[in-house]
Amino acid sequence: MRYNENYDLNIITTIKQQGDALLTGRPQPPRMAIVYPTYKCNHNCPGCDYEELINKNGSSMSEEQLLWLIHELHIFGIKALEWSGGGEPTIHPGFVSASKKWIGYGHQFGLITNGKSIKNPKICEVILGGAKYIRISLVPGYERPFQVKKETINSLVKQRKNLLPEISLKLLLTRYSIANIDDALDYALDIGVDSLQFKFVRNDKLAEVDKKREIQVREYIKKLKSKHHSIDITLPVAGSVRPKMIADHPCLASSVQLLIDPIGDVYLCCYYRHRTESHCLGNVFKEGLNNIWGSEKHLKIINKVDAEDCNKYDCRFARYNNLLQSHNTSLLIQESCKSNFF
Ligand SMILES: C[S@@+](CC[C@H](N)C(=O)[O-])C[C@H]1O[C@@H](n2cnc3c(N)ncnc32)[C@H](O)[C@@H]1O
Ligand code: SF4
Ligand code: SF4
Numbered sequence: 001m002r003y004n005e006n007y008d009l010n011i012i013t014t015i016k017q018q019g020d021a022l023l024t025g026r027p028q029p030p031r032m033a034i035v036y037p038t039y040k041c042n043h044n045c046p047g048c049d050y051e052e053l054i055n056k057n058g059s060s061m062s063e064e065q066l067l068w069l070i071h072e073l074h075i076f077g078i079k080a081l082e083w084s085g086g087g088e089p090t091i092h093p094g095f096v097s098a099s100k101k102w103i104g105y106g107h108q109f110g111l112i113t114n115g116k117s118i119k120n121p122k123i124c125e126v127i128l129g130g131a132k133y134i135r136i137s138l139v140p141g142y143e144r145p146f147q148v149k150k151e152t153i154n155s156l157v158k159q160r161k162n163l164l165p166e167i168s169l170k171l172l173l174t175r176y177s178i179a180n181i182d183d184a185l186d187y188a189l190d191i192g193v194d195s196l197q198f199k200f201v202r203n204d205k206l207a208e209v210d211k212k213r214e215i216q217v218r219e220y221i222k223k224l225k226s227k228h229h230s231i232d233i234t235l236p237v238a239g240s241v242r243p244k245m246i247a248d249h250p251c252l253a254s255s256v257q258l259l260i261d262p263i264g265d266v267y268l269c270c271y272y273r274h275r276t277e278s279h280c281l282g283n284v285f286k287e288g289l290n291n292i293w294g295s296e297k298h299l300k301i302i303n304k305v306d307a308e309d310c311n312k313y314d315c316r317f318a319r320y321n322n323l324l325q326s327h328n329t330s331l332l333i334q335e336s337c338k339s340n341f342f
Contacts, residue, residue, distance in 0.1 A: 011256075015320055019252030022302070027294025029077035034259040034270055036085045037066055037092035043114045045139045047207030049273055053184035058087070059262045065285060069260065070098050073142045074105045076289045080132075082110040082335060085272070086261060090117035092216035093146050096126050103130035111165075114139065115148040118156060127156065135197070138171045138187070140180040145187060154191045168195040168232075174207040178217050185224060188231055195232035205275065245318035247308040250303045252324055253317030258293070260284055266292050268301055271313045278306065313325040 010284040014031070015161075021028050039053045040062035048054070061069070073081060081102055083089035090113050092098075102109055108130050115136035117123045127134055136153060138146045157167060168204065173175055179301040182199070198221055200214060201207045209217065210300035218235065225233040245251070259267040265276070272279040280293035281301060292298065312320055 012323060014216055014319075015256055018049075018255035019250075019324070021296060022255045023044055023250070023252075023299065025294070026294075027119055029289075029293065030258050031078070032080040032082060032086055032255050032257045033073050033078045034070065034082045034257065035073075035089070036261045037061055037083070037089050037095065038085065039087040039262050040091060040268065041085065041088045041114075042091050042116055043088065043139060045114075045137070045172065046176060047172060047201040047204040053086060060087075060092060061262050061264060061285075063092075063097070064092040065264065066092065066098045066336070067094070067101060069264075069284065069290055070101045072284065072289055073270050074102070074107070074335070076293075081107065082112065084112035086273075087114060088116070090120075090123055093336050096122050099126045099130060108132040109134070110179065113137070114152065118148065119152050124156065124159075127165060128161075129158055133166040133168070135168045135170055138169050138180075138184055140171075140183070145180070145183045149189060150191050153193065157192050158198055163194075166195075167193045168197055169193050170197040170199060172201050173209060173217065173325055174201045174204075175209050175213075176207070178209060178213070181217070181224070183232075185228070185233075189228070193231070195234060198233075198235045200314065232249060234238065245305070245315065246322055246325065247307040247309040248308070249321060249325055251305040251310075251317070252302075253320050254302055254305075258289075266307070269315070269317070272316055273307065275309050278304070278309075 018028055018030065031178075035039050038058070039049075039050065040058040040060060041048075041054045053059075055061065083095070083099075089095060099109060109132065111127065111134045113134065113136055113160070118136075119126065136148060138148075139167075141147055146244050151183045155168075160167075169184065169188050171180065174179075183212070184196060184198075200209060221233065221235050254268045257269060258281070259270050259272065261267065264283045266281045266284050267276075268280070268281060279301065282295070285291065
């Protein structure tokens with residue numbers, strides 16, 4: 001994804017329109033739905049925020065529920081679907097049929113994956129047929145540098161048409177994986193993907209990088225970015241460097257997205273993991289989206305977002321929220337220009 005002034009400004013304008021409409025009782029459907037079809041996973045990454053849920057019950061929605069959900073999202077007016085987890089979305093038995101159904105409605109989807117299923121021809125085919133973007137999380141291993149063979153991703157790169165899907169790799173930065181930053185870059189350059197993202201692990205005391213080291217790593221990645229122009233290197237959201245969500249402000253940014261977990265619970269945003277009760281808007285299988293979106297409960301939750309919880313993660317929307325509070329358009333543009341996600 002290429003970040004630029006227009007990109008940021010578009011987001012801010014959409015968020016403002018959507019947020020105002022929601023708060024004044026004229027809700028518009030959000031543009032995007034993030035769907036977690038399963039809490040099961042075929043990998044075991046150090047620092048994974050969902051480890052407990054994956055080990056505990058590994059809940060999944062049934063294939064029938066998943067197909068119903070795809071229809072519900074379409075008739076509700078959602079334009080963008082992102083498959084992700086809590087868990088690995090591609091191992092859900094209904095992943096291919098649900099993706100095909102979504103494509104059949106004339107939409108594309110995004111996919112956040114550990115990439116281990118790409119070698120499955122049916123999954124590869126549906127990705128090539130309907131994914132707008134795919135982001136593969138890299139996990140350093142002992143036997144080979146990362147869990148997915150270069151050739152597997154490279155074959156996806158070679159088969160795509162008109163540069164779609166956009167393919168990015170992501171390395172979650174833990175105290176262990178910071179040693180693999182150069183490996184990740186070599187790997188990404190070798191394969192010829194569009195971008196390489198780095199993100200610091202949060203909420204895991206054992207895996208987190210200490211603050212002093214984080215600043216050094218940040219500087220190092222900045223240098224890599226200035227040296228390598230054939231690939232887009234990003235470090236989204238800078239934690240201590242970026243403005244954080246300010247206390248007692250509503251989260252307008254949540255008005256453009258919703259998240260549905262494997263049991264059908266609908267959440268305000270993807271940072272719900274450690275605040276399931278205060279972030280849950282309802283259950284899509286019991287209530288349907290029409291009754292959930294824009295409900296009294298929904299508005300109450302938007303207005304009562306706990307900034308401290310938001311700031312445990314690097315929510316990239318917090319900055320948009322803060323800028324919207326300033327009501328200063330020229331400041332919005334200036335901020336957008338200098339952001340570049342560093
Ligand atoms: C939970 S995974 C689910 C999708 C898929 N299994 C994957 O690994 O891409 C989604 C993203 O969350 C990130 N993630 C997991 N635990 C995290 C944590 N503690 N802090 C920040 N990001 C985390 C992963 O790196 C991954 O990019
Ligand atoms: S592959 Fe994704 S869901 Fe599975 S353990 Fe790793 S980060 Fe967590
Ligand atoms: S983490 Fe907080 S600021 Fe970010 S989208 Fe969620 S509720 Fe809004």
